[in-house]
Amino acid sequence: MPLRNDIKKVLVIGSGPIVIGQAAEFDYAGTQACRSLKEEGLEVVLINSNPATIMTDPDVADQVYIEPLNTDFIKKIIEIEHPDSILPTLGGQTGLNLAMELAEDGYLDRSGVKLLGATPQTIKKAEDRQAFRETMMAISEPIVPSGVVQTIEEAMELATEIGYPVIVRPAYTLGGTGGGIASDEEELREIARTGLYASRVGQVLIERCISGWKEIEYEVMRDGKGNVITVCNMENLDPVGVHTGDSIVVAPSQTLSDKEYQMLRSSSLNIITALGIEGGCNVQFALNPDSFEYAVIEVNPRVSRSSALASKATGYPIARVAAKIAVGYGLDEIPNSVTGQTCACFEPTLDYCVVKFPKWPFDKFVYANRTLGTQMKATGEVMSIAQNFEAALMKAVRSAEINMQYLCLSKLTALSDGEIDELLSHCDDERIFVVAEALRRGITPQRIFEITKIDTWFTDRINRLIEMERRLSSETIDRALYDEAKTLSFPDNVIEKLSGNPAPWYRYASFKMVDTCAAEFEAQTPYYYSSWDEACEVQPSDNKKLIVFGSGPIRIGQGIEFDYCSVHCVWATRAAGYQTIIVNNNPETVSTDFDTSDRLYFEPLTPEDVASIIEAEHPDGAIVQFGGQTAIKLAGYMESMNLPILGTPAWSIDAAEDREIFDRILKDCGIERPAGGTVYTEEEAVDMARHLGYPVLVRPSYVLGGQGMDIAMCDDDIREFMGIINRVKQEHPVLIDKYLMGKELEVDAICDGETILIPGIMEHIERAGIHSGDSISVYPPQSLSDHHRDAIVEYTCSLAEALKVIGLVNVQFVLYNDKIYVIEVNPRSSRTIPYISKVTGVPMVDLATRCILGEKLADMGYGGGLYPEADYVAVKVPVFSFEKLHNVDTHLGPEMKSTGEVLGVARTFSESLYKGLLAAGMKLGSSGGVLLTVRDTDKDELVPIAERFQKLGFELFATEGTAGYLNSHLIPCQMVRKSHEPQPNIISLLDSGKITYMVSTSSKGRQPWRAEVQMRRKAVERSIVCLTSLDTASALVQSLESGIQVADIEPINIALLSRRK
């Protein structure tokens, strides 16, 4: 079947902001699919609220709308663009849910828009619990005994029938939001209540708990003719019970015999056939470790995190092929772009082992509950490839950037054997290291299996690593032992550490190709991983070559923005005629797509791993400024390898981070910064803070996302924060600065060594003290005087010049008492680059890369100074994943907490703010109650805000102190009792559904047991908009006052902005 002739213009729905459970994998899938559609000559219309994505680039789609992802806006866009079809299977659960809503209310039929890839019936069969059960029963596929309930009472009844423990899974949610395992009636009551609330359709599934069974996944594809194939299967090291997003996953399965492999493969193919999916599908199974008994756990009729992983693990481009199938092609008509000679209708075969390792945010959220269960908590993941499982696991641990070189978590070494044995039963992010420590103590794989249900195959393999550690620390290292250690991927520094001697040899790795076919056919796409064989498959070339380092796993503070920058840098260097090599280890990203670069190395971003690549490729230079802190950290090593760093030199990066050098530069430039100094110890910190006077800002140097950063009001705060920072050994001093509570401003600039172009200035709604990644940011500034603007431009130029910036630089300012201070300078790309590039139409990474390669801005048609303002106001609003992370305080501060962002673009500030807040998922109700509870220092400022809420017709509630204060200012406000007081109190008020907004600030937070923290957590559970800064509250009121209605808002085609150039 060729391309359908009734399809000319396709609307693709993206997945929105990065949240836990829905990360960069959908940008990867969406980008690949859009390009695959455009290749067919189809016009692609894209909607996504997330500006940090490649898919929202004007080169990727023809018409681009960065708008709130809800049916109102999709309908508006359909009415403007008149697409003939929608492809809903690429935007994760968000895209699928939206398509379902449009189909269910008959809108698609009325407007004559077809749904591609999956029909509403298909989606319902896979997503609706009852329909899914019926479908599985009809084709005799086993499922876990379970039932769907709509009330807590029904849940209790059913659980008694099927027996505890039971798993609660809400229908239509992503990442299992609101689910959990209940082992008794009391737990069930609590979990069922949140689950019912989280579900879009008010349904939860109660099922028998089969935790401890093997968890196996299959990625399968089907075309319109009915051809079916398996792309990859995967085995979770962690058995059923841990969300697959939080599991260590290995591909292909390791402990399944052919009989088991084929049994589950056939089942997957039966399921995709029965559902009638045209495209890709993920099937998750539980397999009894002691029999052929299995159960289908879940089916996702769309591309997913697992399909991204399967694509990267095998080289098979699932999203690309799914898009081709959706527009009519058969699998047998689509070429395999990796081999170039075979077709997409085959099953990849691997001749290596792949390990996926999750990246959790617990380094940031020190008080979060780290227990892993059915609710996903990881923000990102890394993947590694090796010729054995042990090496792949070692590489994954290195890639995860958790300060570990091998499976040795130092804090465990002090524990007794008994404590280690006890810890094995705690399933959290560190359990794999506990397993390693247990093996080190001689606890047997069998014993570990009894406690953890981790198959002994895996523990035996980890035991080989432990055995090697033992040999390295006790034997004389001869060549054979060294080589054996290398094949298990022991880095030289670990070999040296364990042996206590310099390694007697140093070897570079050789490289093998990922080719989908285990070398059966010649491959066209150079995609490599390291091995320790003699034979290296990298063909040396004489081209001009550059190496670009990616940004590793997605984490809070270093998100998809840095992948956006890396990809654009690669594209720009390729366009300039260089052969470009990218090194990265994140399977979710566009940068690791097989055709983004000329050569892709899927490797840990450590000096030793990178050195082998440099040895194999002999590049002419390296670019480090686009890959976030991960890439920047490699800069120093490039010099020792005699590889030139192109663009801003390494010393500038140090200069910007080194307190003394930077102070000197500022002094030379005549720029002021908040007073401060550097310290190493707790006592020095206390002295420094007292010297500066509280409040002060405390932060470690060389971090992104303000990790470990906080505002200290007193000595005790300093001691607490220093304690947290020093949990990880610090190579650099801690910075203590006087905290100035003023307006925060930020610029990103491009410098060619002579001319400096500032595409735009951003103004933060929240005053300094809230991390720039967590504040609402507005372009262009709405309240900046000309002389302050001039000062910002001037300071940026002189700093860029002093730091010899070639490429990008990001500068953050605070306006305090009518004076501009510099807070920090980052001579590298920042997280605001994608959004500013899109709204100003200035392709910043492209220009910066060309500057790095020696071009001048003038030759590219750009002048210096501040670029003319765009016709639109763009408001970037952060998005958090608080509902996934229990115990985390939602109060914003200097340490970043958001996982993603959305953009509101409109002609006026009020409208773009409204769009931004809407896109961030806030329910902007115009009536109801507002609950106010603020710290004493905020009470004065609260008065006008409260008054404005009241004038808008909201009913005000407040806790005792706040209520009294407002009443004394003649604002009517009802007092509410605190949470520890008898009901009705603040908790029952939040439960009552009366509250639309909550404004809560407290002078102390973080610790989960504090009443304020629990109250804010309650708001998260009840999806009540909770603001923890008066500036945000004030902005929200302003937006409500403008009386904007969704009906009046017009969507804006961003692609037109970029094309005006």
Place this chain on the structure above:
Amino acid sequence: MKARLILSDGTVFEGCSFGAKKLVIGEVVFNTGMTGYQEVLTDPSYFGQLVCMTYPIQGNYGVNDIDCESHQPWVSGFIVREWCHQPSNWRCQRSLDLYLSDNGITGIAGIDTRRLTRILRERGVMVGAIVPGNDTDIDAYREQMAAFAIVNAVPAVSCNQTIVYPAEGEILFKVALLDYGRKQNIVRSLTRRGCEVTQLPASTEAKDILSGGYDGIMLSNGPGDPAENTQIIAQLKTLMQSGMPIFGICLGHQLLALAAGAKTEKLKYGHRGANHPVKDLRLDRTFITSQNHGYAVVFDSVTPDMGQVTHVNLNDNTVEGIKYKDLPIFSVQYHPEACPGPADNAYLFDQFIDLMKGGNR
């Protein structure tokens, strides 16, 4: 213990010995299946071959008594990157190493199997030797290697006696299975469908088969060069004209084609794995198949009066299935009985049953 793999082109791989420790010479081939080593080892079609598995970690789930495709392993040697010392599976009875040494099969581990695969892909399959121990005089084996050929393969693996396998449930049909080196799952696939299967030695004469009261004839897979089986081919000519439904698999398919007048050729490096796409031209559907063959029927030698090519391999367009003109006879080059590999093609056994019912194809 050390071991070496020597190829006839002079390439030498250094590795470690596992399994039995005796010198073996054979044709070196590679298999790309990620699971199913036990089925591969016991598939008689690998007679005379040194099989290299491209998946690097072999033996993960051990070896059991149930998953054997015949009563013994038939490969001459087994080549892996790494074998698993501590297998884990609820059905595991012994390690791969123990199974091989108990059965006298020589193995070599610790070699760069990807490099070996690339050599075979580029230069074609070739004769090789696995030499356990520290013997330095490699040249001594050159002559032996040069003289090596897989001959009389079918007689070597076929049964000597007739064996009757009862049908599961009621007997619907009686099938004569000609054992050229049959895999056990061909038998299972038929008995499960209500066939009483009488397994006959490869040398059984046509007249004895035709007088046996069978409803259909199944021609099994098997090893070696199909063209060397001249007597079998002669008997097949008679069987083909008998009007009896016949279904051929792999070697059975090649022998039918030769009996009908078509030709076979040796492929450069064959098809061995569980991921080969085969298009059923009549259904316009593509199926993932399990394959193990070094020879194929020459496409152009299948003339229209003989029959039509019904299945082709999407990777290299080789013949994968033939339906004979006006005769109730069809055959496929691949393995619908799976084991190892996908079970997606079991529908072909149903078609054979339909033929025996007198249905048209």
